[in-house]
Amino acid sequence: MIRAVLTGTGSALPARRVSNAELAERVDTSDEWIVERTGIRFRHIAGEGETTATLARDAAAAALISAGLAPGDIDLLVLATATPDNTFPATATKVQAMLAIDDCVAFDVAAVCSGFLYAVQVADSMIRAGAHRRALVIGAETFSRILDWEDRTTCVLFGDGAGAIVLEARDSVADVNDPGARGVLATRLHADGRHNGLLFVDGGPSTTGTVGKLRMKGREVFRHAVVNLAAVMEEALHAAGLPTDAVDWVVPHQANARILDATARKLSLPSEKVVVTVDQHANTSAASVPLALDQAMRDGRIQPGHIVVLEAMGGGFTWGAAVIRV
Numbered sequence: 091m092i093r094a095v096l097t098g099t100g101s102a103l104p105a106r107r108v109s110n111a112e113l114a115e116r117v118d119t120s121d122e123w124i125v126e127r128t129g130i131r132f133r134h135i136a137g138e139g140e141t142t143a144t145l146a147r148d149a150a151a152a153a154l155i156s157a158g159l160a161p162g163d164i165d166l167l168v169l170a171t172a173t174p175d176n177t178f179p180a181t182a183t184k185v186q187a188m189l190a191i192d193d194c195v196a197f198d199v200a201a202v203c204s205g206f207l208y209a210v211q212v213a214d215s216m217i218r219a220g221a222h223r224r225a226l227v228i229g230a231e232t233f234s235r236i237l238d239w240e241d242r243t244t245c246v247l248f249g250d251g252a253g254a255i256v257l258e259a260r261d262s263v264a265d266v267n268d269p270g271a272r273g274v275l276a277t278r279l280h281a282d283g284r285h286n287g288l289l290f291v292d293g294g295p296s297t298t299g300t301v302g303k304l305r306m307k308g309r310e311v312f313r314h315a316v317v318n319l320a321a322v323m324e325e326a327l328h329a330a331g332l333p334t335d336a337v338d339w340v341v342p343h344q345a346n347a348r349i350l351d352a353t354a355r356k357l358s359l360p361s362e363k364v365v366v367t368v369d370q371h372a373n374t375s376a377a378s379v380p381l382a383l384d385q386a387m388r389d390g391r392i393q394p395g396h397i398v399v400l401e402a403m404g405g406g407f408t409w410g411a412a413v414i415r416v
């Protein structure tokens with residue numbers, strides 16, 4: 091059977107790395123509070139000339155190299171972001187132009203922190219439907235540009251970055267227990283718009299005509315995150331026909347180390363199977379899952395044949411999970 095098989099990963103971070111101590115010089119916070127409540131130690135912040143599109147381009151170029159493909163081989167480019175370079179055109183088309191891909195389908199997906207999971211399901215569906223053969227799926231953000239730098243309850247939590255994967259239509263063994271069953275095995279997505287007001291940006295083209303700043307009721311989001319993430323991971327594993335103990339690695343959205351711990355505990359997953367980058371990158375929204383995935387692939391923790399579960403939850407609320415044999 092045809093599945094969307096992961097053949098490459100890449101990531102990119104802005105040059106400037108900012109410590110908690112540096113932030114404590116700007117707002118009333120401390121390294122101790124941030125580490126204890128979130129696990130975050132550093133975040134990268136985009137400088138002049140660095141945008142969502144340039145970070146996405148660099149991550150995509152690295153993913154193409156790791157897949158052994160040329161830009162012209164790509165026929166689908168899906169970019170998840172809540173911080174596009176412009177209101178339009180889609181940042182995906184800017185990245186297409188930067189990579190010099192003459193013709194492909196290119197569009198953005200807006201599902202905030204779960205954007206990458208939404209993008210994976212879209213690309214997987216389009217590949218399995220036979221419409222496309224080689225997709226670049228990217229998560230890229232510059233949340234530093236929509237943060238209220240006076241608000242200590244949010245500005246310490248986020249960072250900028252990008253991650254990308256290549257998915258290719260390949261023949262794959264139908265039996266999910268067979269190591270030859272490579273590719274995206276199942277995805278599950280959800281949204282509940284009743285929670286719009288708990289995590290949002292207070293501006294936009296059709297309302298204020300401004301870009302706006304991020305606002306979040308963190309404690310409420312936290313409560314929903316643990317419940318929803320554990321549930322959607324179980325759902326995706328069930329849909330894939332795999333038990334929890336078949337999971338080699340969980341690559342979660344990196345919002346808060348305490349959310350990662352609590353979610354793993356709820357599923358009785360040992361913490362050694364959870365990829366953690368929140369300490370180094372903070373919350374990079376749609377970029378966080380592909381960034382963490384790329385790191386764990388490059389340092390050899392995730393090996394060919396491993397079962398990997400990706401999961402994320404964010405503004406909307408939206409949340410989702412994907413089960414992939416790499």
Ligand code: UT7
Nearest residue numbers: 119120123127203242243246308309311312345346403404
């Ligand atoms: O990516 C989308 C998903 N987003 C998330 O998953 C974020 C989920 N939420 C969280 O990660 C946590 O709720 C936070 C890290 C945002 C906050 O942690 P918390 O343990 O829920 O703290 P809290 O909001 O209950 O605040 C505790 C205290 C408050 O002071 P009082 O009212 O107890 O006097 C805050 O004002 O900590 C204070 N506080 C800070 N203190 C020092 C809030 N932010 C800071 C800060 N530095 N940066």
